[in-house]
Amino acid sequence: MHSIQQARAFSRTRRTLLKAAAGLAAAPAVLRATRAYAREPVLRVGHVSPRTGPLAGFAEADDYILQGVAAAFAGGVRNNGRSWKIEIVSKDSQSNPNRAAAVAADLILTDEVDLIVAASTPDTVNPVADQAEANGTPCITTDCPWQPYFFGRNGRPGEGFESTYHFFWGLEDVIAAFLALWDDPRVARKVGGLFPNDADGNAWGDPVRGLPGALAAAGFALTDPGRYQPMSDDFSAQIAAFKAAGVEIVTGNMIPPDFATFWSQAGQQGLKPRIVTIGKALLFPSAVRALGERGVGLSSEIWWSPDHPFDSSLTGESSRALAQGYTRATGRPWTQPIGFKHALFEVVADVVRRAADPEDPAALVEAIRGTAMTTLVGPVDWSSGPVRNVSKTPLVAGQWQKRGDRVELVITANRTAPEIPVGGELRLLA
CATH class of the missing domain: 3.40.50.2300 (Response regulator)
Incomplete structure (x- = not known):
């Protein structure tokens, strides 16, 4: 807990120092920065999945999903009367837990993402979530049964985690x-x-x-x-x-x-x-x-199919429409992770809309914790999980x-x- 609070404090201090530095710059530069900020502030979302290696099948649809999400985010996400640009930075875990941890750390410490998402088995999800928890970075994961995610990270049911949240089914x-x-x-x-x-x-x-x-x-x-x-x-x-x-x-x-x-x-x-x-x-x-x-x-x-009776809160597409769109665009049959990869960004959009301050990690975590929505894969609601940081989806x-x-x-x-x-x-x- 103490390390997480320190990480959050460091993040807030860093932002304060950057703003102070901007205030010491020449007046025209300040004016330009202020106008840019007024036009459309930017939130960076890190994304980790196994594009290569033995788990690459889980990421087969990544390009299609990320392109569709980018199009949905093109007009920004509204929060308290302002539009926020969402920039996605995606990295390959290479189906290797050590690599997953390394790219997650890079996204957090070098790319300075505001929020990080990950999917595809404990080999990717757990090391990414561990890095996010250690650095106080809000994190949403999926596509891994909740027990390997929670107990595999030494989670305690009465305590849970501070910054990391997961939605999927259980054993x-x-x-x-x-x-x-x-x-x-x-x-x-x-x-x-x-x-x-x-x-x-x-x-x-x-x-x-x-x-x-x-x-x-x-x-x-x-x-x-x-x-x-x-x-x-x-x-x-x-x-x-x-x-x-x-x-x-x-x-x-x-x-x-x-x-x-x-x-x-x-x-x-x-x-x-x-x-x-x-x-x-x-x-x-x-x-x-x-x-x-x-x-x-x-x-x-x-986990998900074209027959699932749920629509996207982000694009309005039905499960069948998303699956058919993927097949038309790629010539390949639909795969189950498509729905969950898309749903990750449905939750991201919902969290950004509701956060009291999208640039504040604590506010983002509070918004994640308060999620209660229906996505392409079914309901996501962290108030009803089997443990604090888990929301279950139908199977x-x-x-x-x-x-x-x-x-x-x-x-x-x-x-x-x-x-x-x-x-x-x-x-x-x-």
């Missing part, structure tokens, strides 16, 4: 969505778990907060061979354990290269589950397409199904969020 939500997806009397309740030795894998495999306890309570037997190292090239031990246990459902949280290796070896070694539901690896059309025919029938959680589940000559992600289970319509029924793999 309890993905577990409930998976259980709804697997509720089929034709399938044995024997599950094989694939959990990497990273922040996501350790959270998903946590015996208390993760899948093991919840599956046991729901009557599923989990075979967990232990944590594997990301970018493994041999899953023979896991496959053998699943075959010995008679596993009919395979689940876990994997990066696309790891799942591709596992799924190829599973086919070679005769593992034939009836349902395969994997977080992270099966989110993206490009990753599923790379699996060929063996990608058809795989399933995943669904459903679905399957990659062949529709004509295309493979599309179809919502097949919406028990956890009935306001989001289903588009088909689950088809078993074997």
